Amino acid sequence: MAERQISGSVKQDSLSDAEAPKLSDIFDRGWKIFDELDNTNDPLASNSVQVKVRRAISMLEDTSRMAAQLNLFSRNEELEEIATADLKYMLSPALLGALTLKITGREKRLENVQTARAYFMDFLKRCKDYNVSQFTLPESVNESTLARQSPDDPSPTSMTPMPTTSDLVAMAAQRQAKIELYNQKKELEARLDVLRSVESRRADDETSRDFYLLNVRKWVILCLDEVQSIDQEMEILKNMDQLQLGATQAARPSRPPIKPFILTKDALQAQVFGSGYPSLPTMTVNEWYDEHKKNGVLPDQGVPRRVAVEEDTDAQEREEETEKWSEHDDEEALMKAREWDDWKDDHRRGYGNRQNMG
Known part of the structure; x- marks a missing residue:
């Protein structure tokens, strides 16, 4: 399939078609930076790491916009209908979510985890539409919040009731599902290690397709785990904000407002x-x-x-x-x-x- 290329009017009016950046080149650079960040020993909060995080996010955002403009993915088609060269672009939202979690700064942590969750859910919904693998789509934030609240006490800060027998069964099933996902992830990573060296030497279409599909399925497992961790962290961050707000209001003495003059x-x-x-x-x-x-x-x-x-x-x-x-x-x-x-x-x-x- 011919290499896809963004039009000069999309990225910059002054660029000609020959000078316009290629979709594949932008995505490959962003993916490469992510792999470097994922394996670096430098502190996450260091300036050099944060600069790379922002750069990779910018590249992958461009990739997502370009893929949407080119209509690379549709709910009306099957996985087999996606061209091999386009399969890797399915990873864009998953990589964006993982990079967003690497942004440091406590003052915007809640906003960052919410953004990352939205990226992960976008990726998982697309994989669900294409039936990439068998998995249960996580609940939305509102649905998961309502599920934890009882009808009589809608307050999210109410005490958690003692687990029932059905709850224990569900927890055991969830634990078993996590073990299975972990084993699948290990198996996929082992197969990827074999295909990675082959794909780097300009493998044939079938090998490249297997390589990209294995990456997509691996990220399905990673995103499911990340969404669960994000939901737990969001509860902690929201409770911390409420405690800090209450402490600030209690420490501030009440006095009548001074009228300006x-x-x-x-x-x-x-x-x-x-x-x-x-x-x-x-x-x-x-x-x-x-x-x-x-x-x-x-x-x-x-x-x-x-x-x-x-x-x-x-x-x-x-x-x-x-x-x-x-x-x-x-x-x-x-x-x-x-x-x-x-x-x-x-x-x-x-x-x-x-x-x-x-």
Whole structure:
């Protein structure tokens, strides 16, 4: 079959048909980068790895768009009707899902796993339409959520009931199915190792077809396992978001909202702003000070009150001393008491005390 090639008007108007990138070349480069990432020992969060992840995603997205424009796949045809050269493009959504899971960044993790699940489900539905292999299509996100909720308590955070006998049987069957899928995966990988070397040497059409079909069937098993893991992770991520939201709301003190206003220097400026911004009240600096002073929230409020208390105490002591000396009719002592009172009026308490240097 002739090599498929995207038109210049699809990718870039300035490109001629001879210069336009070929669908096969773009897909092969994206697939090769994925294999390199899947076998690398570099940290997943490293910049070099993340750059390759983004590059491979971009290439495979282009592949998916081009395949859709060329109508390579249809629900009305059988698997045997797909050309051998086009079989590998069925892997595009599966590879995109696996690459999306490699994107790091906790703040968008939930969004990434949801996107990856959509890619995996798209791949599995297409394989189901073409009857690539026998498997049960996973439930959608909404269906799986409703299945875990009881009719009486629709809350997803309700306590999980004790498993019944039928539940235990279903769990045992699920475990057995996973074991069978694992064995099938190992068998497919062994056969792929044999065909990989043959296909790399420009094998015939039959060998190439077996090679691509084995890859598609292997990815069916991988996607089924990934979807199950994603569903579990999504539950954890959603519960974490709810816990963090609850903790944030509990830590934030409840206070009445502050109404916005314009602070002006004087009444004249308040009139100017008031006419220009009628929806916002205005307040001069003096009005703002008087309002805060009335509510007792100024930074220096409270200090004068303590001073006033001390002054009242001193006045009371002076009055008592004066009365005491007046009762004894001692004019000299009375004069000394008055001089002492005058001296205290002109000198603050502690004046002259240099021992406590502060």
